[in-house]
Amino acid sequence: MDSDDWDARYAGSAELVWTAEPNRFVVAAAADLSPGDALDLAAGEGRxxxxxxxxxxRVTAVDFSPVAVERGRQLAGRRGVPVRWQVADVTATxxxxxxxxxxxxxxxxxPPADLATVLAGTRRALRPGGTAVVVGxxxxxLDAGTGGPRDPAILLTPEAVVAGLTGLRVDRAETARRPVAVAGGTVDALDTVVVARRPG
Known part of the structure; x- marks a missing residue:
């Protein structure tokens, strides 16, 4: 999907397309870190x-969908917090x-080549001692979870993400279960979770 497709998807919903709650794996990785400068790449609606x-x-949030960025600005405004928003393609900037x-x-x-570009930029963007959190x-x-894209070429594996973060110290790299509410209960989605640090 390109930025126009995502704009249409975001604009077609009166509510947030995604929840306003942060991702559980991002919370787990960042909860005990001392606040500093953070970059959220492909930030979507900014949760x-x-x-x-x-x-x-001090957060900079980047996404190529102007509609998503505007929704993020509104969410930050409702919560009363400053975020620096940028409309940009993270594969090109x-x-x-x-x-x-x-x-x-x-x-x-x-696609793998674009993901490698983003991960290389992630690695270089970190200060010594800085942390990268990659979730997807x-x-x-495809076979054992629920939701998400159906194209195996764009899905993640811990091994592929770690390979793109060469030089960082890996603290966590796994396929993790994420419960998803459905009618009558919950089912598990399977996510790649990688947390890595630049040596300080």
Missing amino acids: NAVWLAERGW APEPDRYDLVVVAYLHL HDRAN
Whole structure:
């Protein structure tokens, strides 16, 4: 999907397309970190960016959908927190090197070459001691989970993400279960979760 497709998807819903609550794996990875400068790549409607800002992080949130960015601005305004918003394609605009204490990449699904570009930018954007958190639908989700894209070429694996973060110290790399509410109960989605740090 290109930015126009995402604009249409976001504009077609009166409510947030995604929940306003932050992703559970981002929360787990960032909850005990000391706030500093954070970058949320492909931030969508800003749920993770706003959560970080509420905890004292100085957040820059980037997405190529102007509609998503505007929704993020509105969410931040309702929550009373500052976030620096940018409309940009994260595959074409590299973040500033050595600038961030935390970089979040959540549910960004791209062809392998584009994903490698984003992960390389993520790695370079970290300051010494900085943390990268990458979360997305795992390839195993096709057969054993629920939701997410159906194209295996754009789904993640822990191994592929770790390979794109060469030089970082990996603290967590796994396929994790994420309960999803459905009629009559819950089912598990399977997500790739990678948390890695730049040596300090």
